[in-house]
Amino acid sequence: MITFLSDIGVLLSDTGMWKNLIEFGILLFLAALGEVIAEKSGVLNLGVEGMMAVGAMTGYWAGIQTGSPWAAIIIAAVAVALFATLHGVVSVVLGADQVVSGLALTILGLGLAAFLGTDLVSQAPGAKFDDLSLGALSELPGVGPTLFSMDAMGWVALFFGALTWFVINRTRAGLNLRAVGESAATADAAGTPVVGTRLIAVAIGGAFAGLAGAYLTLKITPSWNESIVGGLGWIAVALVIFGAWRPGRVLIGALLFGGLIAVGPRFQTRRCNGDEITNCITTEINPILVSMLPYLLTILVLVVLSIRSRNRPSVAPAAIGQAYRREER
């Protein structure tokens, strides 16, 4: 027990762990934020894994082409927004089942990224997000080399998080978005365009998945192979539920799940900070078992939410999964 506590101490003083946590947190937050927007409009998009793969491949390719991480990540966002629109057209305009259509998007995205990215596997990255120094802030003990040294996308992600919260909760556009996702018929009767709102929400959701995917290959790895996304997209889907469709809670969840990803490998072998032999982790926890936790926690949260919503409406947007056609009213 004492050794375990000392291990926690070692872990918490590990700057590398914190940097990993923040980076995976950023990635998961961006992807989950996009899914929140889509689901708030009543469209479940199980294509996140595939969209992120397309974003990762496109971003990596565009980085090589342009040499600029910013150009690359914007190209990836636009490309994936277009790719996500495929799901929008099939499930929103044509009214096909959202589950099937979204899964098809995942399979298609993984396939397309592998197909088009074949030549990229062996290529060195052309652009990369660098850590951003904030002068004196980055010199602070603890938060200086971690939070205040993260790259610019971290701040962009936080900005987008705040913007998303504001738009959803404090603007007419957000009111319409939520109305469409709660009851399409009611929104339609009030004059809100249902199909248009949902299409835009799905495309924006795709753009966020594109940002997340490109961030993976322009920062975290930075390299490309076809299995690089490896379940991160599913964690993003899980995060939306874990965060109860609220950007703030999703951020907390993203940092928690990002932390699990960061911590996992650190219990695997004797890891020491610096050279001092006293500053080592001695407890061994299998990282693979740790990596199951996000999914299991999400199931737990889902069960709790379901029990809680017995006496009140569910926190999930009520119209998720339902196609809408006015004539059926």
Place this chain on the structure above:
Amino acid sequence: MRSDVFLTERRGEHREPAHTTSTGPDRPSGVENIVTAVELDGIWKRFPGVIANAGASLTVAPGSVHAVLGENGAGKTTLMNVLAGVYRPDEGTVRLDDVEQSFSKPADAIAAGVGMVYQEFRLIPTFTVTENVVLGSAPAVLSKSALETEVGELAERFGLQTNPGREVWQLSMGERQRVEILKALWRDARVLILDEPTAVLTPDEAAELGRITAAMAGEGRSIIFISHKLDEVKTFCDEATVLRGGKTVASSLSVDDLDAGRMAELMVGEATAVSQRRVRTNPIGEHVLAVDDMVVHDVHGRAVVAGVSLTVAEGEIVGIAGVAGNGQRPLADAIAGLTPASQGRVSIGSTDLTKLNPRSRNANGLAYVPEDRIGVGLAPRMNAVDNAILRTYRSLGDGPFIDRSAAEDRATDLIERYNIKVGRVDQPLAGLSGGNLQRLLVGRELDDNPIALIAAQPTRGLDVQGVKAIQEIIVDQAVDGVGVLLISEDLEELFALSDRLLVMHEGSVVAEFDPDTATRAEVGAAMAGAGAH
């Protein structure tokens, strides 16, 4: 800051005295010249197989509360949907403040100042009162507290008690209705249509509604009040228009000239005529179905069936009359076992069914033709054969398998006996007409020689031949000794078929009549809650 500017603009729109009607370019300026707020003239609306409006008209004065009366199927709701822009009339004109209108969608009617509060509220449960009110006409940036204050002020102005920050799912039915009214007022509706607004209200809430409509009329707005209940029409309304069979039979009567007899006469036809009754050929026997002190609560905890006791004898048809929503549906569902009863007993013959599930009740001889043919009585995506054996598949064939040829025989037999027209027996039911669906359902329910039959709205929505066929089947069953509980909103049908006629009002049986001697006026008055007995 930006939001404040915007809100000031909006507030300006609202706070203008309503009766100056300076908004909207299509309204004439001088309000004194306007004699009618609403004028519907010669409205025809046909649906496949049904003529809902046959030249109906309605004239509503500005600043008045106007009742629209009529039986179910008289065309009231269709006419109101024409005014609200949901339907386009086949013929006829709609005028607001003397200006002819052509609505192609509900939003057009809303823009022209028509608000409609439907019986089934169109609110988003997880939204706050304020969010529901402003949806569709909200400022670009929402300041929660400013909007809530503004909605609160609007509510206060009309004496609508509400809490702008609460989520709608937490509200009572009466509060939800006030939110619907607020929605219309937020859009500055000049004409507000309330579709049977008191059906979901407690008496206190109904009285409150009366004060609200009076306040709105005091500002020069017009309220159209759809109702069946004489007492509230007399209390709340200034004038009344009565529809029957899609036509206007009396327009803009003063409510002072209206009494129970006159109202029922206008709604259902001649006051004293007794229609062709079926001739009884067999004496009524022992009780086959008995319901004792049944109470059913809905999800909100309201007692929608409040202590009903009744008996049906062998070969007897007991009719239940009542305005829709007075507990007939939960009563039928609870007798059949689909809805749990909080209290009371059900028995068939000497067998107590109270603790049995729907399947066992059916096996004990209770057949049920539910109000929802498709989706409850029949499985829409399955074919005619499957639906024909829905009650009996467990006994068709040995072991785990269904004997398909026996199933097909049974279906063919039903189809022939009840003259059901199906294209192919292996096609989903979706394509069949209402009459064919109902003959299939009724035929199947009667196939196992039940002891008692509950038939809920068995002829609703059918054409003339369809109605006749179903009524003949029901009478034949009674002749064969089946006890029938017939729930209907069609008084003609009840008078023609019933041996005894019960009237339900607010969850209770409030009156019993002998159809041979009772008048429609008496029954109509009891349905309206006039306490004739």
Place this chain on the structure above:
Amino acid sequence: MFGLRLTKRETPLPGGQILAFAMGLLVALLIGAVLLVVADHSPLAIYTKMADAAFGSPQAWSTTLNQAVPLGLAGLAVAVAGSMGLWNIGAEGQIIAGAIAGTWVARIGPDLAGPVLIPLMIIAAVFGGAVLALGPALARAHLGVNEIITTLMLNEVAIRMVRYLVNGPWKDPTSIGFPVAPELPEQSALPTLFERANIGVLIAAAVLLVFGYFAARSKWGFELRVAGSSEKAAEYVGISLKRKVLTVLVLSGAIAGMVGGLRLGSSDRIVEGIAEGWGFAGIIVAAIALMRPSGVAAVAIAFGALRVGGVAIKGQGVPASIAEILQALVLLGALGAAVFTTYRLDRTSASSNASEGAVA
């Protein structure tokens, strides 16, 4: 706005789904051709090569059928749940759970004779899949927890479970380099049926036939369809929805688990990627087959051929992922096309009123 509007057909287009599938296939092949041209290949040559590899000889047929086995059974697993309106997105994980359970049997009884070992492994696999589906089934039946998300999450858990076993407790101590599980006993391989096809083909065909017959003809299958058609109608005739949900989801997991068992019979050992995306592909198969067991078999063979073709063109320098792309495109195309089997595209005048059609 567009001057076009979807109107519901009074009766669905006869044979519509086959038409939709054909349209989906056509769309997929066209888009695939574009991709191939972009990648500097001749689509015609590639497609010919793919077709040849899948159907050109008895050996080609045997390979296609081998691939159709997991697709068909996974499709059936999804279809069983789908016929009641439930989504088992967890077939992928249940396949893995089946493979884990099967391997476990082989590890404790490595010396059992093939005719004993193989059935035991398959039975264990069936249980493994059922166990993984049990949690979501219970949660859905008793707490109303959405089964889509729970089954989906368990996929990722199962993937990590097999990764853990292969890297840890089940690691072959004699392996050098990348950790792998030890080889399965030789006699656990499924006997050959013809060419490369093993008796898994017969087992899958038998399961599909028996289940298809049972679903169509039994009282149980009848109740399933009633519940899938209308929950209220099911209550009206006294069918217990809770019990149906529970049994159907567990059965769905069991069928998917069987896929894992059969895969062991044609693999050397359990590996991380033992499920190879079959669980997800099964969802596509079931969706195109409209959740009907009879359709599942046909679609499974078509998709099996796509996979075989995809592998065969690897030598041409075309990534095998073209098979996944084509599968997904077929589905998306078919989903889009299916709309036109129940809806008609009409020209509309700008003023037409969309909300008419119901008597209030």
